[in-house]
Amino acid sequence: MHWLFDFDLTLYGHDEFEVLDSLDRNITRFLMTRFRLSEPAADVLRHELWEKYRTTLNGLRALHGVRPEEYFDFIHSGENLLVPRCSAEKHALLQTLPGAKWVFTNARRDWAERGLRAMGIAECFDGLFDVEYFGWNSKPDPQVYAKLERQLDAHPDELILLDDRPANLATARSRGWRTVLVHPDAKTQRVECDLKIAHVLELQGQWMPLRSH
Ligand SMILES: [Mg+2]
Numbered sequence: 147m148h149w150l151f152d153f154d155l156t157l158y159g160h161d162e163f164e165v166l167d168s169l170d171r172n173i174t175r176f177l178m179t180r181f182r183l184s185e186p187a188a189d190v191l192r193h194e195l196w197e198k199y200r201t202t203l204n205g206l207r208a209l210h211g212v213r214p215e216e217y218f219d220f221i222h223s224g225e226n227l228l229v230p231r232c233s234a235e236k237h238a239l240l241q242t243l244p245g246a247k248w249v250f251t252n253a254r255r256d257w258a259e260r261g262l263r264a265m266g267i268a269e270c271f272d273g274l275f276d277v278e279y280f281g282w283n284s285k286p287d288p289q290v291y292a293k294l295e296r297q298l299d300a301h302p303d304e305l306i307l308l309d310d311r312p313a314n315l316a317t318a319r320s321r322g323w324r325t326v327l328v329h330p331d332a333k334t335q336r337v338e339c340d341l342k343i344a345h346v347l348e349l350q351g352q353w354m355p356l357r358s359h
Contacts, residue, residue: 147245147357148300150275151346152285152309153258154251156328158230158265159345160310168228169257172221173202179220180212200313201252201284203277214282218254229264239350240270244357249274250294250307252284285309286317295321306356308346312337324356 151157154166170192177188195205206212240247247270251258255276262268275297277283280290295302302322309315312335315325325339326349332342340356343349 148298148305149243149245149247150250150294150305150307151247152251152307152311152314152328153249153253153261155310156308157236157249157267157346158261159328160330161345162230165228165230165261168226169221171226172224175224176217176220180210200286201277203282204284207282214254214278218256222254222257227260230261232264232266234266235347236265237267237270239347240267242350243353245304246272246298248272248298249276250285251275252277254278285311285314288317288321291317291321291323306340308349312339315339326356 155163158165173192174185174188177183177191178185181188181191183191192202195202199205199208203214203217206217207214249258249262249271251274253276255274255278258274258276259268262271275294280293283290295305298305305318305323306326307315307318307323308326308328310327310329312327315327315337319325319338326341326343327335327337327339328343328346329335330344332344335342341352343352
């Protein structure tokens with residue numbers, strides 16, 4: 147069994163949204179610098195790219211040929227970046243889950259690793275698959291999931307994806323993976339998945355039925 151955890155707003159929740167917000171402010175700063183935009187204009191551009199291309203990076207590469215390394219080096223630097231809180235509860239939860247545990251993120255490795263260390267859960271994972279590993283391709287592109295299935299040499303039935311974005315889960319579900327929506331409004335979202343929880347810690351006591359038979 148393989149547990150695949152998205153990082154942002156999944157391994158740390160919406161209750162720590164300020165972490166992602168600190169990264170988003172760096173993305174806005176990147177756009178201000180690169181395109182000589184005011185902060186409000188850069189914010190608008192960031193939202194537009196994210197909406198249309200799924201990630202800001204996808205849009206910047208498609209429209210402006212921005213190199214991913216340059217983009218991530220910029221947005222992952224600076225002293226204003228926040229990290230999630232240390233969580234003994236998350237550590238305990240992860241230790242109880244049977245099978246392999248991986249991080250499967252559209253971010254670059256260094257951002258997720260910094261957050262895992264801050265939460266005190268880095269040692270709970272067998273490894274991390276980031277956007278660079280997939281040739282800068284990202285969820286929900288099916289090619290990314292196919293590469294992961296080959297890498298883990300796993301039957302889809304053995305794979306469980308936890309993610310806060312329904313679109314990322316939809317691709318996984320269409321391939322036969324088990325899916326868990328992690329979102330404060332999960333219960334009211336009209337998304338097909340095997341389990342809906344408001345926060346990753348709710349997995350405790352609810353993960354048993356997800357096991358493959
Ligand atoms: Mg996420």
